[in-house]
Amino acid sequence: MSAITIPTTLAGYEASRKELIMTDRAQRADYKKGELSELEALADKTIRQVRRAEAESIWSLEYGGIPHPFPGMEFLTGRRIIVQTKLYEILGKMPKGGLLHAHLDATVNVSFLLKAAMKYPAIHVRASTALDATNIGSVLPQLSALPEELRTSGDFALTDSNYPSGTWVPIAKARETFDPQLGGPEGFDRWLTAAMTINPTEAYVTHNTVTKIWQKFTSTFVVSAPLVRYQPIQKEYIREFILSSIADGISYVEPRINFLRDAIPFVAEDGQRPLTHREVLTDFQTVVDDVKAELRAQGREDEFIGAKIIYTTIRFITVEELEWYLQDCIALKKEFPDLIAGFDLVGDENVLKPLTYYLEPLLKFREMQEKAGVSEIPFIFHAGETLGDGSEADMNLYDAILLGTKRIGHGFSLVKHPKLMELCKERGIAIEVCPISNEILRLTSSMHMHPLPVLLNQGVSVALCSDDPSVFGNMGLTFDYFQVLAASEITGLIQLGEMAKDSIRFSSMDAEEKSRALAAWQRRWEAFLEYAASEGQKFLAQVGA
């Protein structure tokens, strides 16, 4: 090809250069798309100008507590700048397609969760010792829905010096009586919130390694689960998850629900009876159907196509236990054929069991399904969420693909594997990329070090996902789309649109749902392009860029 011959004239050089760049980027979704419509071209160009203008304005100012702001910087520090940008405002209106990687227990704002919890007398809180200024930063709250006979009138405040260690207090009472010295009710909220989220100091200073931050990360689930999994709250929680997703432009969700017998149970309203897994799915289905009906009534069908669930359990169970969960998943699939989308194993790949540990039952899964006469439940595995090069977590990528995974959760280390990237393209395996999650969990220091551009340029299909927004603060998908757009000079609106489309194409919706979802997305996308172009032009005119 002419790109290989070394040109000697300027004109010849320019031609070769143009061709070389095109060839290098030929596999990118935005390049494969070919000729852009006038509107697409205008919107894309405008957004690039807005990005450049803000890089030189809002991102070049001095901020207290932010030593070196730049677009794509550490999310937990840059968030307060991001929300002030026009780019963020515009992306908020973008139709995002489907959310394919999110853990249900971590999908809703902590503030919503706490407000909900205050309404239920069953919800109690306790601490291992009386709270004071010296220990409030280290003592974790323990929350629980208690049965009638264990509930208390809450004669002690958690901050009373004579608070008897480990005594349950009704959550609302505990909040009211929280020592003003420690901030009173707002101080109580801060204490709980800190235990359910990751803050900048933890991510970037005290827990600045993958192993350390995972310890904090895991503890947030231990604290919040008893609230999230209390049936009355869970119903509100699921509803809020779906409504807030819709508000962010997400028209389909495919959350992972973690099932772990005994360890993290779902509890009925009485605070006692453990819910069966079928009850959990029934509640989920009911909420989804309600929301769909409401939107239909409002003529907003385009905004929400539906939801499915990926059944997951944690990769520290025994091989025998896994067989039980596989059977449980199959039983649920029989009863909820349209709801169960796949099976996965979750938890820190770097310290827990690799897929090879579970090889025998995993290889039997399809046969088990055939025996049970259920339609196929695909694996949708987490794999390669690691910095390792040849470590067990990195090697999980080989096994996920050999076991026929439908998509790959994270696949952070996939870029190191030329043959596996090729197979992902051949087999239509999309990667669920979670930019902000990867950064906060210390796989990358900023979006600029994230391997996403390698995947895009290799032509591997990608769906952007939020993973655990309640812990990271990246609610919806706007923040993740923002980080990806802000950290590149190649990726623009068109590439974001292609990723949104892929999040529908590679979802677990059936053919009919997909075509409906794609058609709806296209209608909203056209309207969004109009908005992005005019809103962006207005902004550029204002700032004189």
Place this chain on the structure above:
Amino acid sequence: MSAITIPTTLAGYEASRKELIMTDRAQRADYKKGELSELEALADKTIRQVRRAEAESIWSLEYGGIPHPFPGMEFLTGRRIIVQTKLYEILGKMPKGGLLHAHLDATVNVSFLLKAAMKYPAIHVRASTALDATNIGSVLPQLSALPEELRTSGDFALTDSNYPSGTWVPIAKARETFDPQLGGPEGFDRWLTAAMTINPTEAYVTHNTVTKIWQKFTSTFVVSAPLVRYQPIQKEYIREFILSSIADGISYVEPRINFLRDAIPFVAEDGQRPLTHREVLTDFQTVVDDVKAELRAQGREDEFIGAKIIYTTIRFITVEELEWYLQDCIALKKEFPDLIAGFDLVGDENVLKPLTYYLEPLLKFREMQEKAGVSEIPFIFHAGETLGDGSEADMNLYDAILLGTKRIGHGFSLVKHPKLMELCKERGIAIEVCPISNEILRLTSSMHMHPLPVLLNQGVSVALCSDDPSVFGNMGLTFDYFQVLAASEITGLIQLGEMAKDSIRFSSMDAEEKSRALAAWQRRWEAFLEYAASEGQKFLAQVGA
């Protein structure tokens, strides 16, 4: 291929897995090498065991001032652990092949430079103000070789409260008279050393972005250049560079020398007369010939094959100025045909001029050479030393390759470019990868985030380089080899050996020199494998691993 069919039996699975891993790694140099000799296999296996043993021992201890030690961690913090490892001790003896990317002005220990400087009455130092405890951290030393008439007797100490701002003091005198309150002579050494090196706080806290750390990085050259470029010191410096390289197992060096008229001149012994570029090359050639003769006399020819120079200037000059440097380079090539190996432009790609800015003269370079009747001077360009995705620095990769670069300096962002990696393989363009430089200059937070494994798995040829060891503290190549080996579970001794060989194959030596260098390397490699295996086994026996 069978890797695509999903196996159902354990045996079938294991076979497919093995094949898939082989296919995925087929382009790696260590896999392409094929069957290993018994000795190679034993040494490789042993070193992997030593690496694992030390990951669980010396890297798992608690260290004051090192919050989270791990193999491959930030170099400036981990260095004191690295030097205690058996892995480091063993790699120190490895024959490293050629050093293809190092800037001459930053190749020798600062302590050696200071000791040398003390011997010359011409060398003076001054400060913009009297030094005290409050300003010693911020006031930079200015050094200079002065002509007879400007030299002083040094009646003031730099630390005298009445020191007249900007007054020159002979360096030895300045050292003797340095205030004991500020550490006396050792305090003086610390002050100069801090100005010529990057410390952990600068790299990881105060200057923790590419742009900020480059500011500190650049300032170290401004401080040290007047010493390094003073003819008597320069000769000692070049000699020490070569001898210390040989001591580290490097048998060929190809440093870049920065030529910049007026700005950073080379000065003769009298402290006045600027050296011509031909004098600089003559001195360099003389030192090289002396060292070669000495080694020959000692029967150590295998340890040093020779040295060549890459002519560089800085990418902030004008287009017209570049034409002068190209002509100057050609003139020198005429006189030193065996010494000049190539031409390059250096400096922070993210803020200085892109290659396209200099396109016209660069495109004319070959024609200029033909006119002058000199044999070809290849470009050996820095390119892609950036976190940018589509930024000018990232785009430099297209231009470096289109302009026919022989190798690529850094090529950090090359992994994002599938077509360019392909062209590097087709055209035999090796990448000069500088792992520790990249980490300290904030392109990556640790070796685990470095893209090197992507290049190795894609089959792109790599030569490991130290870049600016006097500033980073990674003298020789042992530290860079260590970081690469420590941060992977795939890369072992065999891959390191292949990179060492490539550093000879892709050097600018002529065919005869290369075959001599390769034969010598092979002899030393066999001996090293013997040593690595036995030394490693001894160690494993001691620690009972």
